[in-house]
Amino acid sequence: MELTVRDLAVARGGVPVLEGVSFGLGPGRALVLRGPNGSGKTTLLRTVAGLQPPFEGTVEGAGERIAYAAHADGLKSMLTVTENLSFWAQAFGTKNISAALKGFNLETLDNRLAGTLSAGQKRRLGLARLMVTGRPVWVLDEPTVSLDTASVQLFAEAVRAHLAAGGSALMATHIDLGLQEAEIFDVTPYKARPRAAASDEAFL
Numbered sequence: 001m002e003l004t005v006r007d008l009a010v011a012r013g014g015v016p017v018l019e020g021v022s023f024g025l026g027p028g029r030a031l032v033l034r035g036p037n038g039s040g041k042t043t044l045l046r047t048v049a050g051l052q053p054p055f056e057g058t059v060e061g062a063g064e065r066i067a068y069a070a071h072a073d074g075l076k077s078m079l080t081v082t083e084n085l086s087f088w089a090q091a092f093g094t095k096n097i098s099a100a101l102k103g104f105n106l107e108t109l110d111n112r113l114a115g116t117l118s119a120g121q122k123r124r125l126g127l128a129r130l131m132v133t134g135r136p137v138w139v140l141d142e143p144t145v146s147l148d149t150a151s152v153q154l155f156a157e158a159v160r161a162h163l164a165a166g167g168s169a170l171m172a173t174h175i176d177l178g179l180q181e182a183e184i185f186d187v188t189p190y191k192a193r194p195r196a197a198a199s200d201e202a203f204l
């Protein structure tokens with residue numbers, strides 16, 4: 001099944017920031033959103049992930065197929081690394097956390113409370129969570145923030161394995177992940193044009 005975005009316009013605070021966005025993302029494919037600060041990449045990802053409604057247009061093949069990871073790591077600070085992953089595995093109806101621990105080099109930190117991890121370690125745990133969701137479409141907002149070079153490499157390998165297993169990934173990132181297979185989507189900011197007043201639903 002493909003994630004299909006058609007003629008999408010997205011808004012923040014009731015103000016449109018992007019319009020006319022259309023793309024399809026099928027199994028085994030990665031798409032990287034590129035654009036300057038404030039151009040609307042986060043807003044687009046939030047809309048695709050269902051965290052806010054489209055201003056215009058449609059998103060199909062999303063919903064429960066999506067695992068979303070954004071700036072806020074959403075970790076439970078008083079649970080250990082293992083307990084965090086087990087919690088999510090249970091929440092998403094999966095079982096195996098060992099691949100996620102290994103994939104993000106968390107094995108030696110397995111008994112550490114998440115709240116005591118460094119910024120990069122927390123980010124690794126937040127990304128490891130993706131692997132236990134079992135969900136096919138990863139939507140990732142600047143996933144490599146705080147990661148060192150070796151961890152960026154681990155992340156790229158995790159994405160590559162996800163694609164090879166038939167998953168897909170939609171990402172906003174300012175750095176080159178070394179994923180040659182990823183396609184680039186340049187976001188073009190909204191051009192002001194006459195329109196009716198922004199709807200209240202678009203206000204988030």
Ligand SMILES: Nc1ncnc2c1ncn2[C@@H]1O[C@H](COP(=O)(O)OP(=O)(O)OP(=O)(O)O)[C@@H](O)[C@H]1O
Nearest residue numbers: 012013017035036037038039040041042043044204
């Ligand atoms: N809660 C909000 N209320 C109003 N405007 C917002 C809100 N959040 C973001 N914006 C504005 O919406 C626009 C798009 O922001 P967005 O975060 O989607 O951009 P971005 O491309 O992800 O930027 P960056 O590369 O800096 O992360 C920006 O002009 C931003 O200032």
